[in-house]
Amino acid sequence: MEKIRVKGGSTLEGEVEISSAKNSVLPIIVACILCGDKNIIKEAPLLEDVYVICDVLKELNASVEINEVKRELTIDTKNLIPNSANSELIKKMRASFLIMGPMLTKFGHAKLSHPGGCNIGTRPIDLHLKGFKALGADISIGHGFVEAKASKLIGNRIYLDFPSVGATENIMMAAVYAKGTTIIENAAEEPEIWDLANFLNSMGAKIYGAGQGKITIDGVDELRPVVYRPIYDRIEAGTFMVAAAITKSKIKINGVNEEHLRPIIEKLKECGVSIDIVENEKMIVDGRGILKPVDIKTLPYPGFPTDMQAQMMSLLTLIKGSSIISETVFENRFMHVQELIRMGASIKIDGRTAIIEGVDRLTGAEVKATDLRAGAAMILAGLAADGYTDISDIYHIDRGYVNIEEKLRKLGANIERINI
Ligand code: UD1
Numbered sequence: 001m002e003k004i005r006v007k008g009g010s011t012l013e014g015e016v017e018i019s020s021a022k023n024s025v026l027p028i029i030v031a032c033i034l035c036g037d038k039n040i041i042k043e044a045p046l047l048e049d050v051y052v053i054c055d056v057l058k059e060l061n062a063s064v065e066i067n068e069v070k071r072e073l074t075i076d077t078k079n080l081i082p083n084s085a086n087s088e089l090i091k092k093m094r095a096s097f098l099i100m101g102p103m104l105t106k107f108g109h110a111k112l113s114h115p116g117g118c119n120i121g122t123r124p125i126d127l128h129l130k131g132f133k134a135l136g137a138d139i140s141i142g143h144g145f146v147e148a149k150a151s152k153l154i155g156n157r158i159y160l161d162f163p164s165v166g167a168t169e170n171i172m173m174a175a176v177y178a179k180g181t182t183i184i185e186n187a188a189e190e191p192e193i194w195d196l197a198n199f200l201n202s203m204g205a206k207i208y209g210a211g212q213g214k215i216t217i218d219g220v221d222e223l224r225p226v227v228y229r230p231i232y233d234r235i236e237a238g239t240f241m242v243a244a245a246i247t248k249s250k251i252k253i254n255g256v257n258e259e260h261l262r263p264i265i266e267k268l269k270e271c272g273v274s275i276d277i278v279e280n281e282k283m284i285v286d287g288r289g290i291l292k293p294v295d296i297k298t299l300p301y302p303g304f305p306t307d308m309q310a311q312m313m314s315l316l317t318l319i320k321g322s323s324i325i326s327e328t329v330f331e332n333r334f335m336h337v338q339e340l341i342r343m344g345a346s347i348k349i350d351g352r353t354a355i356i357e358g359v360d361r362l363t364g365a366e367v368k369a370t371d372l373r374a375g376a377a378m379i380l381a382g383l384a385a386d387g388y389t390d391i392s393d394i395y396h397i398d399r400g401y402v403n404i405e406e407k408l409r410k411l412g413a414n415i416e417r418i419n420i
Contacts, residue, residue, distance in 0.1 A: 004391045004405055006382030007414035008364060011249045014411050018237045018255030019045040019402040024195040024230040026095045027169045029053050029075060031196060033060070033102035034176055035203055037225040038076040045233065046071060048399045049093055056089050056096045060103075080106075087113030087144075093399075097125060098166060101174035104137055104148045111147040119371045120330045127164045131171030134158045135178050155180035155219055163188040163300045168215070169196055175217040176205045184215040190301040191260040195231045202226045232257055232281070235307045236401060238264040239376050242311045243408065245273045245287035246318065246384045251411055253283045263304045267312065270294050271319065293321035293358060298329050310336045310377035317345035318384055319358040327352050336374035339367040343381055343389065364389040369396040376401065383413055390418075 020043045030053065032039045044050060046068060054064045054073065063076040082103055090096045090113040103110035115125060125146070129139050134157075137150040155178045160167055168188040173196075175182035187193070189211055197210030203223035208216045232255045241261075244251045245268060258265070258277050265275050271294050274286040293316060298306040306329040316323040317340055327333045334354055337347050342365045346357040364387035369375025375397035382389030391397075394417075397404060405415045 001392060001420060002394055003418050003420060004379060004394050004397070005416050005418050006364070006379055006389045006391070008362075008383055008385040008387065008389065010247065010383070010412050010414050012244060012247050012251050012411040012413060013249060015252040015254055016240050016407050016411055018232045018240070018253060019043075020230040021045070021192055021195070021233040022047060022049055022400050023165070023190070023235075024192040025050060026053050027098050027173075027192070027196045028199045028228065028230055029057065029073065030098045030102060031173055031200055032057070032062070032075040032077050033080065033099060034106055034173060034200070035223045035225055036077050036080070036106070038074060038078070039225050040227040041073040041075070042071070042227060042229040044071050044073045044230075045402045047402050048395065049095065052089060052093045053096060056099060059089060060099070082107040082109060083111050090115065094123060095166070097128070098170050098173070100128065100146070100148060101132070101170035101172075104132060104150060105153050105174045105177040108151055109149050111145055114141065114144050114146050119335065120333045122331070127160050127162065127167035128170045131158045131160075131167060131184070132174060135171070135174055135182065153178035155182040155217070157183045157185065159185045160187060162186075163213070165190050165193065168193055172197065172207065172210070172215060172217060173200070176200060176207075176220065176223070178217070178219045180219055182217045182219070184217075185213065187213055187215045188300060189213060191231055191234065191257070199226070199228050202228060231260065234260040234264070235305065235373070237261055238305070238308045239311050239380070239401070241268055241273070241275070241285045242315050242380055243383060243411070244285040245271065245291065246315045246380050248288050250284065250286040250288060252278070253285060254281065256281055256283045258283070263302055264308055267294060267296060267304055271315070291319045293319050293323040295324040297326040300329065306330055306333060307373050309333060310373045311380055313337070313347070313354065313356060314340065314377040314381040316356045317347065317359060317362060317381065321358055323356045323358070325354045325356065335370035336377045339370065339374070339378055340381060342367055343385055361386055363387060366390045366392070369393045372396045372400040376404070379404065379408070379415070383408070
């Protein structure tokens with residue numbers, strides 16, 4: 001079995017390059033369905049989820065070329081065959097449900113395997129479907145499938161009960177070819193929504209206000225192909241910021257957007273970490289000072305991201321005093337707690353709240369990556385723990401981080417991939 005082994009205690013130094021955002025590139029790849037021509041995505045993060053979504057498009061008969069040297073994807077959707085997506089692939093990755101909006105609006109019909117729940121929660125799709133229905137689609141659910149039909153979607157006003165990232169993206173893509181104007185209210189404001197809209201607008205879509213709570217989409221008849229480079233991954237950057245803090249190190253992180261990182265920067269500063277934007281898109285993070293406990297509540301953007309909750313928890317386990325983390329976005333996102341306790345952390349859970357009492361040291365142990373960000377949290381804890389930490393189920397980590405152990409090794413961490 002492949003594992004990541006970390007020997008704690010090294011101080012980090014040097015520079016790390018941040019990749020493009022996983023959560024931007026996945027919907028952008030899917031949005032290529034809308035264009036029906038050849039698009040090029042530059043600086044694509046070549047991680048497992050990207051290969052899976054490319055396989056989903058190939059199942060639909062898209063031609064997808066992955067140039068691993070240039071980190072470039074060439075996606076041609078001229079000859080798509082609707083409804084040929086393999087249900088196992090769809091089940092493998094929730095984000096593949098994003099093909100429903102583009103397929104429905106382009107072909108008038110989409111039938112997909114129901115994505116179901118996952119480790120971190122039940123993850124319903126009701127808001128996606130509410131949006132498609134408002135645009136005039138007939139929806140039926142049965143035998144493990146979701147089917148949507150509409151001869152032509154018609155623009156409408158849609159209020160989301162919760163600013164869901166996936167629902168906002170799916171509905172926004174469906175509305176691109178809808179007749180007239182669609183307005184999405186209480187839309188998700190994550191930077192990745194802005195990035196998807198920017199990609200679509202560069203192809204000729206008419207989307208206004210993406211990245212804010214109210215998005216207006218004027219339907220168009222066609223899109224033209226483009227060459228596009230997605231934004232930097234704010235969660236990968238945040239993970240390396242915590243790596244500097246937990247190892248009491250000073251490192252330079254290249255490829256950051258200060259605005260997108262604002263919630264993470266502010267929380268780490270409150271902890272006592274020194275953060276300086278030194279030049280355009282570069283930042284120095286210094287965690288060598290005395291750190292203080294903090295309270296965190298995860299919220300939709302611009303609140304503190306749920307995708308950084310586990311990594312911050314690893315850091316807080318080693319900060320003297322009590323910290324409280326409230327997870328309000330997903331109902332079951334504390335699975336890393338048990339793993340951190342195995343390493344000597346002192347954490348109590350009460351519903352969606354975790355109370356962390358800082359301990360003097362963590363000790364290396366055999367732990368699991370229970371999901372993607374929980375896996376990153378285990379690596380971070382391992383960097384600061386006494387002795388060796390062996391992390392299993394690392395396929396979760398590979399889904400969302402490009403060469404994380406190589407990037408950390410370059411900074412001086414003692415980390416390797418082993419087969420035992
Ligand atoms: C995206 C991100 C994920 C991140 C999450 C929240 C991608 C590929 N993934 O996931 O990394 O953790 O945003 O920032 O971009 N909900 C409903 N009904 C729906 C849809 C969602 O109730 O129809 C609820 C979910 O159960 C959850 C909350 O909304 O409690 C947030 O989910 P959502 O924003 O949709 O997350 P994803 O788009 O799946």
